[in-house]
Amino acid sequence: MQSIELDGLDRLLDGWESLQRDFPGMKRELLEELGRSLLEDVRSEIGGGGQVQGWQERYVGSRNGYVAVRPKAKLYKTTAGGKQYAVGYVTNAIDGGHKHRRPSAQKRDGYRYRGRIHVPAVPGKHFYAAVRSTLGNVGQQEVQALAAEIARRLEGAG
Numbered sequence: 324m325q326s327i328e329l330d331g332l333d334r335l336l337d338g339w340e341s342l343q344r345d346f347p348g349m350k351r352e353l354l355e356e357l358g359r360s361l362l363e364d365v366r367s368e369i370g371g372g373g374q375v376q377g378w379q380e381r382y383v384g385s386r387n388g389y390v391a392v393r394p395k396a397k398l399y400k401t402t403a404g405g406k407q408y409a410v411g412y413v414t415n416a417i418d419g420g421h422k423h424r425r426p427s428a429q430k431r432d433g434y435r436y437r438g439r440i441h442v443p444a445v446p447g448k449h450f451y452a453a454v455r456s457t458l459g460n461v462g463q464q465e466v467q468a469l470a471a472e473i474a475r476r477l478e479g480a481g
Contacts, residue, residue, distance in 0.1 A: 342476045351387045353469050357462045358383060358390040361454060364461075365392045368450035375417060378410040392454070420447030 358381035366376040378398065382391045394411035401407050422444045 339477070342473065346473075347387060349469060349472065351383065353462075353465055354383045354387060354390040355381075356465055358392070360461055361390065361392045361458075364454045364457070365450060368453050369417075369448070375414060378414055392451075418447055418449060418451055420445050 362379060362381045365379055369376050369379070378394050379392055380395050382393055384390070394409075394414040396411070398410045399407040400410055400413055423440050423442070425438075
């Protein structure tokens, strides 16, 4: 009579089930870590006094599919005149640049207003694009560590 040992297969199946349970949490932790790194990079690219830096936040997709850095939602900046702008609108104007309104004509008694603005538009800082272009090696070690953990569990050492 022949016998077949299935202990190794049982261990592999147990490891696979354990990996399936734990993988979403492992992936979420990886995305959280990458998000912290991206947020730090975006804030350093923005520079300045810190107000626009404070408007940025990291966001992990609801199904743990991606991580992004973007302006905070439902936060508004009020101008001296009382007009409110969403901080995302202001951040995008700084990032992509914006046009100026030409000075209004004011003619009285030989006075001619000359505005201080001498360029038709403000160039953008493009801080999101600058960080995006440097993403190549960001998180490589974290991704490799996750892949090594998955391989270790699949081999039955978990």
